[in-house]
Amino acid sequence: MQKTIALVAHDHKKPDLIKWALEHKSELSKHKLVATGTTGGLLMKALALDIHRYKSGPLGGDQQIGALIAENKLDCLIFFWDPLNPAPHDPDVKALLRLCSVWNVPVACNMSTADMVITSPLFFDGSYQRQLPDL
Numbered sequence: 001m002q003k004t005i006a007l008v009a010h011d012h013k014k015p016d017l018i019k020w021a022l023e024h025k026s027e028l029s030k031h032k033l034v035a036t037g038t039t040g041g042l043l044m045k046a047l048a049l050d051i052h053r054y055k056s057g058p059l060g061g062d063q064q065i066g067a068l069i070a071e072n073k074l075d076c077l078i079f080f081w082d083p084l085n086p087a088p089h090d091p092d093v094k095a096l097l098r099l100c101s102v103w104n105v106p107v108a109c110n111m112s113t114a115d116m117v118i119t120s121p122l123f124f125d126g127s128y129q130r131q132l133p134d135l
């Protein structure tokens with residue numbers, strides 16, 4: 001079952017995300033991919049896959065992906081955020097991660113969790129029904 005997956009990484013984590021995405025290219029290619037601007041540009045080049053790019057994170061891209069979550073249009077977020085360097089848009093990052101909790105969206109913030117999410121039959125065979133907040 002096709003899902004919509006968002007791919008986002010802070011600058012120091014972009015190499016990790018590209019490496020991870022290349023390893024999982026065949027699975028990722030089955031789904032609709034969206035990303036923040038710079039991350040999306042690098043991934044499109046590396047993967048040669050179509051990726052819908054939102055604005056760069058500091059310019060509102062995290063919030064655009066948050067809006068997808070609030071509209072229940074996102075199934076999974078892979079977000080390699082940088083725990084060692086503060087970002088000018090940290091409030092946006094926090095808001096995005098918060099919405100993942102509110103909407104019970106699977107979110108992977110590091111490579112090992114992302115490995116487990118992308119290989120989980122629970123998630124990708126279409127049988128898993130994610131519980132949604134009361135609307």
Ligand SMILES: O=C(CO)COP(=O)(O)O
Binds near residue numbers: 039061062093
């Ligand atoms: O800053 C980001 C996420 O908070 C990512 O934005 P870019 O993909 O544009 O670098």
